[in-house]
Every structure is written in structure tokens, then in C-alpha cells.
Amino acid sequence: MEFVRRLARVSQGQLAPLCAFFGGVAAQEAMKALTGSFTPLNQWLYMHCEPVIPSTSVTTRTNTDLHSRYGPLAICIGPENLQRLKNLSAFMVGCGAIGCELLKNLALLGVATGDRAAISQTKPMLDSNSQQTSVRQNVDTCGSSGPLHSPLSISQPNQGGAGDVTSGQFTPSCNSSTAQTLGSTSLNHHIPDGSTVLDDRQAGVSVTGITTLIVENDQVRTSRSGVLVDKASETQVANTEPISHHSAVSSTSHLSESHAASAEVCVKRPKADSKEATTSRVRETLAQSTKSFPLCGIETEVHNASGPSSASRANVNVSSLQADSRPLLLITDPDHIEKSNLNRQFLFHTKHIGLSKSAVAAEAARQMNSAMRITSMEEKVWPANEKTLFTDEFLLNLLSPKSHKSAESRVPSGIVLTALDCVPSRRYVDTRCVSLRLPLLESGTLGTKGHVQVILPGLTESYNSQRDDDVGPDAAESIPYCTLKSFPTLPIHCVEWAREKFASQFTLKPERLSQLLTVLDRSRPGRQLSVLCASLLRIPTANSDQLLNEAERETKARWLSGQLTCSLASFLASRPIDWYGCVRLARDKFERYFNHKARQLLHSFPPETRLADGTPFWQLPKRQPTPVEFRATDPLHQKFLMSYSRLLADQLTIAPTAGVDFNSSNAEDLAKHLDSCLQGYTPPVFVPSAKRIATDEDGTFEASVNNQNAEATTGGDPLNLDEHTIRALRTTLTALEDAVKLRSIYACHSVAFEKDDDRLAHVDFIASAANLRAVMYGLPVTPRHEVRRIAGRIVPAIATTTAAIAGLVCLELVKYACRTPTSDSLNPTTHASRNAFLNLALPVIILSEPAPCPRIRLPNQSEFTLWDRWTVEPSKSLDIYTLEDFVLDLKKQHALEATFITQGNRMVYISYLPGHQSRLSKRFTTLLDLDPEDAYVDLSIAYDAGVDAPANADYIHGPPVRFLLRPTRGSVVSS
Structure with missing residues (x-):
């Protein structure tokens, strides 16, 4: 019965994280109804978080509590626990899908707002009569209260938007003196829908502008002039002292008592792209005072998302944390916003593409709750920054208990929140938290699946306590080398192979070539490289001593023999000089990738090959390849040649032939263009190789690379160069003698993979290459959108699961902040906390008490x-x-x-x-x-x-x- 009573006492309250959880579940059920996918919920679902309700009896609250920004929250958890939330510092790692949802919940909970006060919100009025009546009641209520502590009464609370600031219009609270100053009937008119009211408790709210209240023709309107204006007298009501940048007006002793008792300032924070924040114009306006009026402790802080990078703007260091005892929410994420983020990371929009995730997310959180003290960084939390940036001292000073007014507010220490999609990063953050004994709330999603783990110092096991051996940090890293290179068994193996080819041909090799040319030829392009290649081949060159003396030439030649591998030399020599050359090189690659490769495998392992135990070599899961014959009219063949050619042209800064529609669906037009480019072209002839092909499933890429590098690093003795390298060096010499070819080589630059820009050929190349390889091995082709997801390392995420998981995380954060000290051997925080495992598709929601740490x-x-x-x-x-x-x-x-x-x-x-x-x-x-x-x-x-x-x-x-x-x-x- 006591349980029912406790729930009844908080029936008028709202807990944002619980709303987020049910919103995610309900939205997923709506999607099931619309799409007919997954299993619908066919039962009652009860979800409560009774431990956050104060154990002491809840006293009767005034309407002021209900209508204030944090009123519904205070009803649920009590004012003392609310203050603990405000005084809580947090360090959030990651600003992706979960990070955005977490920031929304943290803003609604008032985390890291300190002693800054709340903002209230009104509900839309129904008609003019009700408007006048309700507002007149507000004036009367204000008049019956004390001069400085007047409770604010609003006709109806907007329960659906409790705590959200959605309107750009503000109106000041008042008492009887204020009403008399502005006119007895001036406030008996329409207050715009969503108007925001500030009361005297908001003395410390962070603002960057002040709204003007103007009375004109018995109507009240707002203006952004920066002060309250009495239209009748045409005088400004402002403080006599100007507000300087990063200053606070804390004293009003020089003002008249009547005005100090009656007036309250109304403030608004402008949009992120606004230039109104603490400008000289505003300060000059405030200075031009002809009438005394108090400004209740305004503290100005400038937050500009269009300014410098968050890393430099944050300027967070140990000394600043030690000197400042106020709570702080620090977020960090090195990533930048991409187009594919927009469907689930709701704080980001199209205009933010390319900007820092952490900076934009922090600015969005400030717009939700301007009182939040939040700082963004763009640094990665990993071992390289452990001794320079995210040191032990830094984290301890950030998350240690702050010195607040009351002993109760010092109970919660800081907490770490992770919103990461990378297992190694999660393990590292967990290791640091265990080392420093910091509480951690870990969470993650994968499609409709999600989990929340509560990690409490000295009480629970950590994230690293459990390991899934079958889960690797990266899909590509978990694929055996021989499977990736020669024996794919799944379509994903083909996609990863194509992704590796993109990195090799358009990113890694161009970078190595650029570094090589930069080191050797700073003054005379190609000259030193030619001399050194000739030196390795024992070919005399004219005037070589004038360029390099004998000792220097020998030293650099030995260095070059270790750097200029056979593949890099071939890459250098094969760079085309025009668009037709790009198409022909693409045709060469088609022949080598999808025809010669299959023929080489069949040469090394004929169809009748058997293993030592007598079983056939070519049996599932190994698939026998079939050479692919090029057809200019095949759309898949066209897509490969055109995408590879476009990437080459981009890499070498070559303009494609005018009038070619690369995205044309007319195969005949593209076939004609390819025929014209390949006129007189002869494909390379297949020559069987004796090169060993790795077949051991346990073979690793590292072992193969070491074997390949062995021939390229056999000291500096030119006699040890293999036949292919010698041929490549000779080809390189010939290429360097051609001035046009030389310009193309020096124009070569790396191309970074871009998965979101469909104007580029990046995804087209990987999709066509992967599907051609799948055809060669008899595997199903992969849709382009799936190729984009795999190659772009896009973690499957939907907003429904993310909202539900973020809600559960913040419920645990509220439980942690609301905990009370106890001398019992069994800590109540452990029993109140819950790990969560859910799959909204089934749907399954499992809550369990965190496992204790083993002794x-x-x-x-x-x-x-x-x-x-x-x-x-x-x-x-x-x-x-x-x-x-x-x-x-x-x-x-x-x-x-x-x-x-x-x-x-x-x-x-x-x-x-x-x-x-x-x-x-x-x-x-x-x-x-x-x-x-x-x-x-x-x-x-x-x-x-x-x-x-x-x-x-x-x-x-x-x-x-x-x-x-x-x-x-x-x-x-x-x-």
C-alpha cells in the first residue's frame, strides 16, 4: 500500500527519461503497425523507477512548483534530489545517436546547471475572456505576495512540453508594484502562446540578451532592444552600470527600494547564429539609463557555434577545473557530422554537415537549457592522450564532488557517460574508470537491440569483466586474410575486398608516392629519383655527380631500395596522363581483378585438386571461381570502368571528356563511349605465376605482408632486387623521362573515402567491384545501400531504440544522483540500479541488478x-x-x-x-x-x-x- 501511496504522490509529475523510454517503445510499435515487420507488443507493459521517489513523505507543493521548469521533475524526485542533479558534473564520451539523446535528457533534467534557476512555460489560452481572467488572477496573486518572493501563477501548465523552451517570446513576472509602474491594465491582455516567464529565483541564469516589454495603445508587446521600456514616458528601464563581457551585476544597493522590490528582468538567449550576445550596442543601451531598475544577477556567457573549433574554444585544463567549483558537463567527440548521421542524430541538420559533432551538440543543448554549463572538445579519448590531455588529475578534478552550499548537494560525485560505437574505445574508457574509481554508465545499440550497463566503483563488475570472443572490433579485421584475398564465402567478404582495393589504389599508395617524391625531389622534380633508379640498376647517368655525390647517392639508393617496393614502382609507372588513359587503366584492372585472378587460382588449384585426406579442394565453403569476360554493354561492367576512371581522374586532376553522363541509365551510350576510349586497346595477356597463395584459414595479413616485404627490404644490394622490381624500375625511368607523365605523377594525391556524397564515384566503385567479385565466385550481389553501410562502417541505429536506451541511461543517472549515504553493508544504490537488455523487434525488455564484482x-x-x-x-x-x-x-x-x-x-x-x-x-x-x-x-x-x-x-x-x-x-x- 505504501508503494501505491508513493506513486500517487508523484502522479502530477513528469520524468523526462521515462517519457523518452516509452516514446521509443511506442514509436517502434507504431512502425510495426505501419510496416507489418517484427512482433508487436501484445500485452500490458509496466515500467517504473520507484527508487527515485524520496523516502520521506512528500509535502504539499504550491502551483509555483508545478508550473516552473523543473516543477514536474521536483514532484517526482523532490527538491533536494533536484538540486543534486543540478550540481552533478559529467563527462560524456561520444556525440553520436545515443549522445544526442543523452544530451536532450540531461538538458531536461537540469544536469550541470548549478544554482541557476528555472524557466516556466504557459499553455495556449482559449479565448480573450479566459486570457484576461487568468492574467488578472496572476496579477492579483503577485500582489498578495511579498515584494521579492512573489509566487508566479499561470492559468494552465503545458504538461506536454514541461521543461522545454520552444517559443521565442518572453514576458516578465510581476507583482503589484510592477503592475502599477507599467499601468494597471497593461498586463490584462494576450500573452503569446509559449511565452516564457522568469521569476526572482532566476538570478543566475546564463543569458546573452534582454527582451524589451513595450506598452503601446494598451497592448503589451516585446522587443529585442535589450531593456524594459516604458512607452508612455519614452524612458528606458535599466541598470545604471553597463554590463561588461563576462561580468555579473550582483549588487543593486544603489537602486531605489521601490524599484528593487517591484521589478524583475526578463531575458532571452538568442539563436546560435545571432550576433546580439553581449555586443557593444547592448552594453551602450544598458548604460543609457534614466530610471533605476535592478538586473537580478545577470551572468553573460558567449557560446558561438560558428566560432573557433571547440577544442580551442573549450580551453579546459586542470587549473581551471580546480579554481572553478561549479558543475560542468564536458563532452568530446573527434568526429564531424556526415549526411548519413541526420536520420538518427536529431540534434544535427543539413546545415551542420562537416561541422564538429561535439560543438553542434553542445550548442543545441544550450538552446534547450541555457543554464547548462557545458563545454565541448574534439579530442579522442585513447592512450595517446592519457598523459597530455585526459590525465588522471584532469578527470578527477572534473568529476570530484564540488563545494556547494549544502552538505546534501555534495553527495553525488561526477559520472562518466559513454555513447561509443567502438568496442576498443569502450574497453579503454572502462579501464580508466576502474583505475580512477569513477562511476560509468555504458550503453550501446545495434538496430532494434540495445543495452545499458551500470558500473559503480567497488560494487559492480566492469565492462571488461565480460568478453564476447566471437565479436571483433572491426568486421574487416575478423575476416581471415586468405578468405579476404582468395576464397570469399559471403558477400560481405567481397565488399571488404573492394574497400581494401579502394584504400590501396586511391589512398595509401598515393600517400606513399607523395611522401617519396617530397623527400627526394624538393628542387628538381623527378631528377633525383631518376638518378637513384639508375644507380640501383647500375645504369650510368650524365651529370649525376653534380646532383648527388657518390656517398650521398649510395646512401639514398639503399634507402630507396627499401621504400620503392615493386607494387609502388608499378603504381608510379602506370599513372595515365589523360581521360583515355584512365579508362584503359580501368580496363586493365578489370582484367586482372576478375579474369586473371580466377585463372591464376584455377592454375594453382585445378578443379580436380584434393587435400591430404582425399577430400576435394573446391568444396564449400570454398567456391571455385569463374573468369569474368568483359562486355561493354553490361551495366555492371560499365559501372566499374566508369567509377574507376573517375576516381583516377580525381586522383590525378584530369578532366573527364566533356558530354559524358556518368549516371546515365542508357547502357548503349556508355558502351559507345567506352568503345571510343578503348579503340585499339589490347587487354593484358594472362601469364601464370608461381607465387604461393595462402590457404590456411589461420593465416594472417601480417604474415603475408612480412613475406612480401622481405624481397623489398633485402638490404640495399641492387643484385638482390627481384625481376619484377628491376622491370618496374626500368619502366619508372622511362616514365620520368616523359615531361607530361612526370606532371601527372607529381599531381597524384590521395582520395579519402566519402560514403555520403553521391556525386562522387566512391560507393559506385566499391559496389561494382564487390558485385563483380561476387559474380566471379557465384555469390549473391549486394545492394548499393548495403554496400554503403558495410564500407562506410555505418552502425545500424534507429531513433526508437536510441531514445529508449538513452532514457534508461538517464534513469540510472537519476538513481545515482538521488542515492543517500548509508552505513549498511548492502548499499541501496546497488539494489536500485538496473542493467537493461532489450530488443524492440521481439519485443524483449530485460532488467537485472548489476552483477557484483568478484572478490x-x-x-x-x-x-x-x-x-x-x-x-x-x-x-x-x-x-x-x-x-x-x-x-x-x-x-x-x-x-x-x-x-x-x-x-x-x-x-x-x-x-x-x-x-x-x-x-x-x-x-x-x-x-x-x-x-x-x-x-x-x-x-x-x-x-x-x-x-x-x-x-x-x-x-x-x-x-x-x-x-x-x-x-x-x-x-x-x-x-
Whole structure:
């Protein structure tokens, strides 16, 4: 019964995350009804978050609470918990689909707004009579209240849009004195739909402009002049002191008491592209005061999405975080907005394509809630930034509890939110959170599937505690090399092969060639390269000594022999000089990729080939290839030649032939164009090769690359160059002697894959190449949109699942912020938290309590979890501190004998290796991989299992050990 009472007390409230969850589920059900896909929901669905309701009885609230911006939220969680949410700092990694939804929910919850006040919203009036009545009641209510704390009464709340600021019009709250100042009937008229009212509690709201209230012909209208204007007297009502940039007006002692008691300012934040924010014109207008009027603590902050990059604009560092105790929401994402993002990342629009995701998302969040203190960055959270940007000190200062007015507001510490689509990044962020004992809310979606994991320090397991061995970080990386190169079994293998060909032909090789030419030929293009090629081939060249002396020529020739591989030399020599050359080279590639490749495989493995056990070689899953014969009238063949030619033309800055419609559906026109370009062309003749083809499913790309590079890095001896390289070098020499060819070579530049611009031939090339390879192996062809998704690494995501998952994440965030300290052994936060696993297509929604972190017992009978870390401070100066000293210090502190000591992948000490016994007397720091600025080093240590250990257990791993290189008093130690 108490449960029912608690729910009844909050029946008038609204919790934005719960609305987001049900909105996502309901929208998915609507899609099922319209499309007839998936399984509809055919039962009642109950979903509650009762733990966020305060345990104490809910007192009766005034209408002011209900109608304020956070009123419906305060009804649900209570004013104390609401303040905790406002004082909560957060670090969000990723601003993709989930990130956009999270920001929306965080803005509605008021996270990181501090003590800034709320904005209210009215509901549309029905008729003029009701308008006058309701507004007159508001005036009367204001008049019956105290001068500075007048409760604001609004006729009807807009429950459907609670907390949303959707209108661009504002009107000030008032009391009786204000009404008398502006005229007794001036406020008894229409207040525009969606008008926003500010009360005296909004003294600290972040603004960049002020709205003018003008009374004219007994009508109230608003203006953007920057001050309140009394039309009758034509005087401006403003503070006598101008507001300077980044300043706050906190004192009104010089103003008359009547005005200080009666007037309240109405403010509005302009759009992102507005130039009104804190301009000199506004400041001058404010300065021209002829009448005293208080400005209630206006704090100006400039946020301009069109300004510098967020990385430079943020200017976030440790010292600024230490000096500023206000809550902060920090978001970071190195990606930029692409066209394919727009269907599910709702904060982004067409005008934002190419801009930083984090900067645009932050600006959109500010428009939802201008009181949010939010900063955007464009840096990637990964090991390379661990010691320079996202350091331990930086994260701890960002997310440590802030110093607020009340003890209750200091209860929640900061929290980390991840909105990532990359498993390695998730694992890295989880590792950092475990190391620093930071709470983490991890989430992800895949189509209609989604999950939420709550990770609490010292209580739950982490993201890395569970691993799916069959899931790789990248689809291409999980495909065996031999499958990708020679034996595809699925259409996706063909798409990945085509993607690799695009990267090789149009990105990687041009980059290597450009670097090579830049190093060798800074003053005389092609000259040094010609001399060095001739030197490698033992061909004398005239005036070579004037360009390079003998020693320098020999040194560079040896360097070139290791850089100019056979494939790169062939790439250089094959660059065309005009559009017809591009088409002919595309025709060569068609023959080699889809005809010669199949014939080579059949030459190496004839159809009758059998394995050692007598089974046929060509049996499923291996598919026997069939050579593809070129036909100029085949649309798929045309698409490959035209797309490859266009990419070559773009790479070499060659203008295509005028009058060619590349997107024409008329195969005859394209066939005629191809015939004219290939007139007199002879395709290359197939010559069988003795090159070994990898067939081992366990073979890796690395092993193959090492074998290929072996012949190209056989020292600098020209006699060790293979036949193909020598032929390529000679071809290169011939190419460099042609001035036109030389210009084409130096114009070669890399082309980055672009999946969203259909005017380019990028997706067309990959789709045609993948499907031609599929035809060669008898596999189904792949639709173009599916090729775009696979090649563009587009993670399947729909707005319904994203909204539902983001709602569940923010529900857990509210639970975390609303938690209270307890001395019980069972922390209530653990029981209130829920991991979520859902599939809206079935539909299945599973909520479970987070699994506790396992406890491991050590030989000294102590226990530890993944959240524990031991700290060792050197007992003597580091100059004389040895490995043996470190082992002894560990033994003194924990009564354990170290047998394995590693630093990452670096082996520091293994007790049973004879050679490592000599390391005991060496200075400890010489055995570690250290940077001069390091203050500590983290080590992994295993200890002797002891006499009571099982027979197969020689050692047991302990918690991470942090060895302090710069011992300081009060250092953070987790144990």
C-alpha cells in the first residue's frame, strides 16, 4: 500500500527519461503497425523507477512548483534530489545517436546547471475572456505576495512540453508594484502562446540578451532592444552600470527600494547564429539609463557555434577545473557530422554537415537549457592522450564532488557517460574508470537491440569483466586474410575486398608516392629519383655527380631500395596522363581483378585438386571461381570502368571528356563511349605465376605482408632486387623521362573515402567491384545501400531504440544522483540500479541488478576486487632504489612474494628465469619504460601461490600496483 501511496504522490509529475523510454517503445510499435515487420507488443507493459521517489513523505507543493521548469521533475524526485542533479558534473564520451539523446535528457533534467534557476512555460489560452481572467488572477496573486518572493501563477501548465523552451517570446513576472509602474491594465491582455516567464529565483541564469516589454495603445508587446521600456514616458528601464563581457551585476544597493522590490528582468538567449550576445550596442543601451531598475544577477556567457573549433574554444585544463567549483558537463567527440548521421542524430541538420559533432551538440543543448554549463572538445579519448590531455588529475578534478552550499548537494560525485560505437574505445574508457574509481554508465545499440550497463566503483563488475570472443572490433579485421584475398564465402567478404582495393589504389599508395617524391625531389622534380633508379640498376647517368655525390647517392639508393617496393614502382609507372588513359587503366584492372585472378587460382588449384585426406579442394565453403569476360554493354561492367576512371581522374586532376553522363541509365551510350576510349586497346595477356597463395584459414595479413616485404627490404644490394622490381624500375625511368607523365605523377594525391556524397564515384566503385567479385565466385550481389553501410562502417541505429536506451541511461543517472549515504553493508544504490537488455523487434525488455564484482583471495588471506589498487612508495631515494628493494617493500606491506612483474607488455622480472636474478641488484627505474614527466607507473604483479594453493596454481595475480616516482603527501590511494 505504501508503494501505491508513493506513486500517487508523484502522479502530477513528469520524468523526462521515462517519457523518452516509452516514446521509443511506442514509436517502434507504431512502425510495426505501419510496416507489418517484427512482433508487436501484445500485452500490458509496466515500467517504473520507484527508487527515485524520496523516502520521506512528500509535502504539499504550491502551483509555483508545478508550473516552473523543473516543477514536474521536483514532484517526482523532490527538491533536494533536484538540486543534486543540478550540481552533478559529467563527462560524456561520444556525440553520436545515443549522445544526442543523452544530451536532450540531461538538458531536461537540469544536469550541470548549478544554482541557476528555472524557466516556466504557459499553455495556449482559449479565448480573450479566459486570457484576461487568468492574467488578472496572476496579477492579483503577485500582489498578495511579498515584494521579492512573489509566487508566479499561470492559468494552465503545458504538461506536454514541461521543461522545454520552444517559443521565442518572453514576458516578465510581476507583482503589484510592477503592475502599477507599467499601468494597471497593461498586463490584462494576450500573452503569446509559449511565452516564457522568469521569476526572482532566476538570478543566475546564463543569458546573452534582454527582451524589451513595450506598452503601446494598451497592448503589451516585446522587443529585442535589450531593456524594459516604458512607452508612455519614452524612458528606458535599466541598470545604471553597463554590463561588461563576462561580468555579473550582483549588487543593486544603489537602486531605489521601490524599484528593487517591484521589478524583475526578463531575458532571452538568442539563436546560435545571432550576433546580439553581449555586443557593444547592448552594453551602450544598458548604460543609457534614466530610471533605476535592478538586473537580478545577470551572468553573460558567449557560446558561438560558428566560432573557433571547440577544442580551442573549450580551453579546459586542470587549473581551471580546480579554481572553478561549479558543475560542468564536458563532452568530446573527434568526429564531424556526415549526411548519413541526420536520420538518427536529431540534434544535427543539413546545415551542420562537416561541422564538429561535439560543438553542434553542445550548442543545441544550450538552446534547450541555457543554464547548462557545458563545454565541448574534439579530442579522442585513447592512450595517446592519457598523459597530455585526459590525465588522471584532469578527470578527477572534473568529476570530484564540488563545494556547494549544502552538505546534501555534495553527495553525488561526477559520472562518466559513454555513447561509443567502438568496442576498443569502450574497453579503454572502462579501464580508466576502474583505475580512477569513477562511476560509468555504458550503453550501446545495434538496430532494434540495445543495452545499458551500470558500473559503480567497488560494487559492480566492469565492462571488461565480460568478453564476447566471437565479436571483433572491426568486421574487416575478423575476416581471415586468405578468405579476404582468395576464397570469399559471403558477400560481405567481397565488399571488404573492394574497400581494401579502394584504400590501396586511391589512398595509401598515393600517400606513399607523395611522401617519396617530397623527400627526394624538393628542387628538381623527378631528377633525383631518376638518378637513384639508375644507380640501383647500375645504369650510368650524365651529370649525376653534380646532383648527388657518390656517398650521398649510395646512401639514398639503399634507402630507396627499401621504400620503392615493386607494387609502388608499378603504381608510379602506370599513372595515365589523360581521360583515355584512365579508362584503359580501368580496363586493365578489370582484367586482372576478375579474369586473371580466377585463372591464376584455377592454375594453382585445378578443379580436380584434393587435400591430404582425399577430400576435394573446391568444396564449400570454398567456391571455385569463374573468369569474368568483359562486355561493354553490361551495366555492371560499365559501372566499374566508369567509377574507376573517375576516381583516377580525381586522383590525378584530369578532366573527364566533356558530354559524358556518368549516371546515365542508357547502357548503349556508355558502351559507345567506352568503345571510343578503348579503340585499339589490347587487354593484358594472362601469364601464370608461381607465387604461393595462402590457404590456411589461420593465416594472417601480417604474415603475408612480412613475406612480401622481405624481397623489398633485402638490404640495399641492387643484385638482390627481384625481376619484377628491376622491370618496374626500368619502366619508372622511362616514365620520368616523359615531361607530361612526370606532371601527372607529381599531381597524384590521395582520395579519402566519402560514403555520403553521391556525386562522387566512391560507393559506385566499391559496389561494382564487390558485385563483380561476387559474380566471379557465384555469390549473391549486394545492394548499393548495403554496400554503403558495410564500407562506410555505418552502425545500424534507429531513433526508437536510441531514445529508449538513452532514457534508461538517464534513469540510472537519476538513481545515482538521488542515492543517500548509508552505513549498511548492502548499499541501496546497488539494489536500485538496473542493467537493461532489450530488443524492440521481439519485443524483449530485460532488467537485472548489476552483477557484483568478484572478490579474489590472496595467499595472505586478504581479498581484493577489480576496483582495488595498491600503492608503493619507495623507501629510499630512487637513485639507489633497486628491484630487490621494491620486492622487499611489497613483502613488508602485504606479506607476499612477487614472482612476476610486468609493465604493460614489458617484462620486468620473472623469478624463475636465471637471467632475471641479476636484475634484482639493478636500479628499479632503469628496468621500467618511463617518460620524464611521469609521476607514477602502474605494474601488474603475480605472487607465489603458497603451500595451500592447488597443484596446478604456481602463482596468483594481485591487484594493480602503482609505484610512485614523485612521492607526495596526500596522494590518492585506492584500496
